[in-house]
Structure formats: structure tokens, C-alpha cells
Amino acid sequence: MKSITLLFVALFYINTGFAQETIIRKHRLTDSVMEKISVLKSDKSTRQGLYQAVSSKNIAVASGQFNNDKKTGIWHFFDLQGRQLQNYDYTNKKLLFEAVEDTTSNLRYFVDKVLTDSDRTTKPVKAGGRYFGYIPYLKLFKLPAYLMDINRYLSVAVVELLVSPGGRLADFKVHIYSGANYEKVFNMSTDMPNDEDKVFIPATVNGEPIGCRIMIKCQINNDGGINFF
Structure with a gap:
């Protein structure tokens, strides 16, 4: 049991070492929508992690993930009233839902x-x-x-x-x-x-x-x- 625990701890630290540290950048997309973009701390031009576009009423109009500056996985899109408009899978280039x-x-x-x-x-x-x-x-x-x-x-x-x-x-x-x-x-x-x-x-x-x-x-x-x- 001790060896398994030590192996788990070692793997944890190895994976943590490979994780890339990110920070949040904010950018005004329109007069009523602000982007919140996770970017690499070491390279602020590379988007990595969570992305959100949020209205002035704090309604998310877009949310998803970036991996190495590319959209990945399923993204969700809404209008300014918070009504869901679309789900799109960027990994498989597939439309999952269109209102x-x-x-x-x-x-x-x-x-x-x-x-x-x-x-x-x-x-x-x-x-x-x-x-x-x-x-x-x-x-x-x-x-x-x-x-x-x-x-x-x-x-x-x-x-x-x-x-x-x-x-x-x-x-x-x-x-x-x-x-x-x-x-x-x-x-x-x-x-x-x-x-x-x-x-x-x-x-x-x-x-x-x-x-x-x-x-x-x-x-x-x-x-x-x-x-x-």
C-alpha cells in the first residue's frame, strides 16, 4: 500500500509539472459583451482553458474551452436574454443543437x-x-x-x-x-x-x-x- 501511495504522489507531481499556468485576460468584444479568456502566463497570445463571453447583465453568451489556441470540445451559445441558441462540437466539427x-x-x-x-x-x-x-x-x-x-x-x-x-x-x-x-x-x-x-x-x-x-x-x-x- 505504501508503494502505491508513493507512486500516486509521484504521478501527481509529474502531471502538475506538465500543467501550464494560465491567467485571465478581459477584452471588450462589443459595447454590451466582455470576453474572459484564459491564456498562458508564459505566452499571453495563446488561449488555453476556459473562455466566456459575458453580457453587461452577467449572462454568458458563449462558453467553451481552448487547447493550444484552438477551440475544443463542446461550446454553448446563447442570446443576450440567456436563451440557448446552439451547441457545437469543435473537436468533431459537428452541430449538436440549433434553436x-x-x-x-x-x-x-x-x-x-x-x-x-x-x-x-x-x-x-x-x-x-x-x-x-x-x-x-x-x-x-x-x-x-x-x-x-x-x-x-x-x-x-x-x-x-x-x-x-x-x-x-x-x-x-x-x-x-x-x-x-x-x-x-x-x-x-x-x-x-x-x-x-x-x-x-x-x-x-x-x-x-x-x-x-x-x-x-x-x-x-x-x-x-x-x-x-
Whole structure:
């Protein structure tokens, strides 16, 4: 029994020696969401361990684990009201749960095909869910200086993403609408999002992948950025 105990203690100290010490870094993701990221103490650019994105009301909108700067295991995603939107397994690249989307959603989907009542369709899906998963696109846009005086109450932004049948980002635009007649379209570079943010589960019609446009209605912030309604 003594030898077994000594062996256990030795293994404990060996494993502890291999464990990498981490610290928590905080970063403001949006005006209402803060990131809490575990990073290596020896290399603060490498994410390792627990990740959480938490709203100003202390509601987690994303939680999961990093291993050597890569998302691993099952992540959970929620909206700002705490309603579960998605579970995604990053280790196996598998969607485990996607909440039903109703007419209150700010996202709309359009395929270049006339659909019939008998067509079976699925929408494109972004890992990260319908809130957290699309934040990276919204963060890439800011009104140019000449439009900063636009009336925020009479204006709306619409982010347009084209997802190819292969599940890749093929086009990225931001439309600004103001009043009854004004529209300005900004063509965004598809190179701007990182590689992970360019990947989707593609839309399908009758089991066949198809290109699909995602339109996201957004509000324009005082600083010229855009956010979900």
C-alpha cells in the first residue's frame, strides 16, 4: 500500500509539472459583451482553458474551452436574454443543437431558386449561433466620416453575406438605408474575417447544397459601428 501511495504522489507531481499556468485576460468584444479568456502566463497570445463571453447583465453568451489556441470540445451559445441558441462540437466539427428560428429573428435567408411547397430546405448555419457567431462581421464595419451625421433613428444597416454551396463566405456587403430613399452599399473584403469565420454549414434544398444570402438587420451605434437590434 505504501508503494502505491508513493507512486500516486509521484504521478501527481509529474502531471502538475506538465500543467501550464494560465491567467485571465478581459477584452471588450462589443459595447454590451466582455470576453474572459484564459491564456498562458508564459505566452499571453495563446488561449488555453476556459473562455466566456459575458453580457453587461452577467449572462454568458458563449462558453467553451481552448487547447493550444484552438477551440475544443463542446461550446454553448446563447442570446443576450440567456436563451440557448446552439451547441457545437469543435473537436468533431459537428452541430449538436440549433434553436428554432422564428419571425422575430433579425436574420433572413434567400436562395437563387424559386421554391415550391414541396421543397425541403435548410438554412446556412454559423458555428457560434445567431448572435455570437455573427459578431465578427458586425465588428468589421464602421461608418465613414462623411456619414457620421446620419440620423440614427431613421437609418438601418443590413449586413449581407453570401455563403457558397461549399459553405464558404463568397461575398460580404453592408447596406446603409436612411429615410425613404437613401441607400449606400459598402463592398467589404472577404479576406477581412479570419479563416474560421468564413466557414458555414451550407444551406440545402432537397438535400443538395445551394448558395444562400444571409441578411442581418442591424442598428447604427453613436460611434458609427453596427450592432444587432
